[in-house]
Amino acid sequence: MKFPENTYEPLNLFSNFSVAAKKSPEVAIYFDKELIGFPELGTETTYHQANQSIINQANRLYKLGIKKGDKVILYKSPMFDTYLLAVAISYLGAIPVMISYHLPVETMTVMCARLENPWLIYDRITIEKAPLISSIVPDQLIELEELVKIPTTELVSQDFLETHSISYMTHTSGTTGIPKLIAHSANSMGWRTKWQKSVFDLMPEKKLVAFHISPVHSRFNIGISSLMSKGFPILWIGSSQQDDLEQTLSRFHPYALETHPNDFVQWSNLVKEHPHLFTSFTYFHSTFDAINKGTMEIFLNASTAKRPVFMQVYGQSECGPMIMRFHTRDSIKNLDARNMGNGMLGLTEVKIVNEKNEEVAPNISGNIHMLSKGRALTYYKEDQRFTENTFGPWWDSGDFGYKDENGDLFLLDRQVDLIRDIESTLKIEDLLLDKLDFLDEVVIVRGKDNVPQPIISVSEHKEMNWEEWFQAINDFPLLSKPLIWDYDAIPRTATMKVQRLKIEEELKK
Known part of the structure; x- marks a missing residue:
């Protein structure tokens, strides 16, 4: 498939938001619940109004002492204000560090120590854990509910980091121990938004896009930044509980939906019970992981669109979105769900190698190596662990699979999860x-x-x-x-x- 060409530009979170607000000031952003960190926005705002609130928040943070180059951890409830706070932090030239509220105090203490005297923003969800993190100076703990009470008077101007330097951090999933901090730059994130904007260009109408992704996932800033660059209205779904989801979808009738594969699986029961809630969707997008065929088919069949599309994306936080495949009602009938598809020419590709790091022939299984212009810089303070996975420009994904004679990637398993006598x-x-x-x-x-x-x-x-x-x-x-x-x-x-x-x-x- 030929994708529309988008100009490459580095991604500065605030600059991207600000430019989008100037181009599309009245485009709407909806929330299924009010945001603790931005109560003035209610449950409905616009690009322009949100931009002004971000500037006000940045000035509150500046008053507390946050400055260019500081690392600011966001360790709070998984809501859209996590992203808006990250944008405010980037306004100051500081570095947002996105960390899941799930992580326990012991893990947080190790990760925060790596960051060398960071700030940390918490809210009512993490209020009992945050003060117990021994590697955070108490004066640099910021309670979100108190932050919003600080008056904003004098305004500080936007500050900038170099485009090649660390400007944003996320973390690995932690499936095998203490999560690693993944360092991104404006340059590396810019290549990812170029990839993403090219995909959004395939959607012919600027209609409401529903988004339910963990705000600390590296996917989040790429998705929202790209949606805003293209002027899409956004519906943030914070609660994945079926009763809440039913209420949200009864009120809104989104055009597109992106969420994690496991959320699609859980929500498939809601589709079976209340298919009318999903008739408006034309596009579905599964994030960064494999998803089973039956689940995709359930969502496609619920849509009343003439030709709904389910886009499956395979990637990793270290490399961004990599491989994609588009599914329709017709194509999914004969689908092998292990087939992830292909990369985007000039931006992403994969190869399969054996234990000697030699590329293998089609249909031979081996380790999946990724090539991405949007590859992260390193694991912060664990550069050796990052380098161990690099082979020149190629990244060892840790996954196991093969490519067929058409170049399609088939994902079989994580390398560490291989089990005797089980291919996948x-x-x-x-x-x-x-x-x-x-x-x-x-x-x-x-x-x-x-x-x-x-x-x-x-x-x-x-x-x-x-x-x-x-x-x-x-x-x-x-x-x-x-x-x-x-x-x-x-x-x-x-x-x-x-x-x-x-x-x-x-x-x-």
């Missing part, structure tokens, strides 16, 4: 979710004697059907009897990725 745990999980509509989740990990152990979650208001389960696994390799866990009991990262190694540790107890 992800493929089995997909097939089971597709076949068994009483399940919300299937996770296969290493169990006793390295035998694959399924962990399953039964959908609310449904019962486990053992007969259908055993029929569904007839053709699979040996699996242990599944353990039934509550969906919320399955350990996850901020972006809803399952922490498989934590499950394996739990099983050993």
Whole structure:
């Protein structure tokens, strides 16, 4: 597919927001709940009004002593004001550090120590944990509810960092231990927005786009910055609970939706029960991870659009969005959901290598190496760990898969999750979710004697059907009897990725 060409430009969060506000001042931004950090915006604002509030917030932070080059951690509830605060921090030439509110005090203490005397903004969600982080100076803890009470009088002008220097930090998912801090620059983020804007250009109308992504995910700033550059109205969905979601979608009728694969899986039950809530959608976009075929098909079939599209994107925080594939009602009928698709010419591509780092022939499995112009700079204070994954311009994704003769990428597993006699745990999980509509989740990990152990979650208001389960696994390799866990009991990262190694540790107890 030929994508529209977009001019490359570095991404300064505030400058991007400000330019968009000048170009499209009256375009709307909606929130499903009021924001703690920006109460004056209510649940509906415009690009221009939000821009003014950001400048006011930046001046409050300046009054407290935050200046150019300072690192400011956002450790708070997962709402849209997290992003608006990051934009305000960038106005001062300071560096937003996006950290999930899920992380415990012990982990936070280690991560904050790496940042060498950072500031930290918290709110009512993290109020009990934030003061216990020993590597933060108490005077540099900022309670968000108190911040908004500071009057804004004298205004400080915008300050800038060099485009090649660290200007934004996110963190890895932490599926294998203490998360690593990923350092991004305006230059590296600029290449990612070029990729993203080219995708948005394929959407012919500037209609409402619904967004439910973790605000600390590296995807978030790229998605919102690009949407605003193109002048799309935005609906921020903060609550993923089905009752709240039903109310939100009953009020709004979005044109497009992006969320995490696991949210799509959970929401598929709502689609089955109330399909009318999803008739307005023409575009669906799954973020940075594989998703099973059945879930995509449910959303596509709910749409009343003539040709709805489900865009599946594979990527990583270190490299940004990489590989994509577009699905329609017709194409999905014969889909192998492990097929991620292709990169964007000139911006992203992948290759498959063996243990000697030699590129292999089509249809031969190996490690997936990524090439992205938007690759991050490093892991902050852990440069060696970053360098261990680099091979010249190529990045070892940590994933395992193959490319076919057409150049399509097939994702099989994480390298660390490979299990004896199983080609792809992800493929089995997909097939089971597709076949068994009483399940919300299937996770296969290493169990006793390295035998694959399924962990399953039964959908609310449904019962486990053992007969259908055993029929569904007839053709699979040996699996242990599944353990039934509550969906919320399955350990996850901020972006809803399952922490498989934590499950394996739990099983050993």
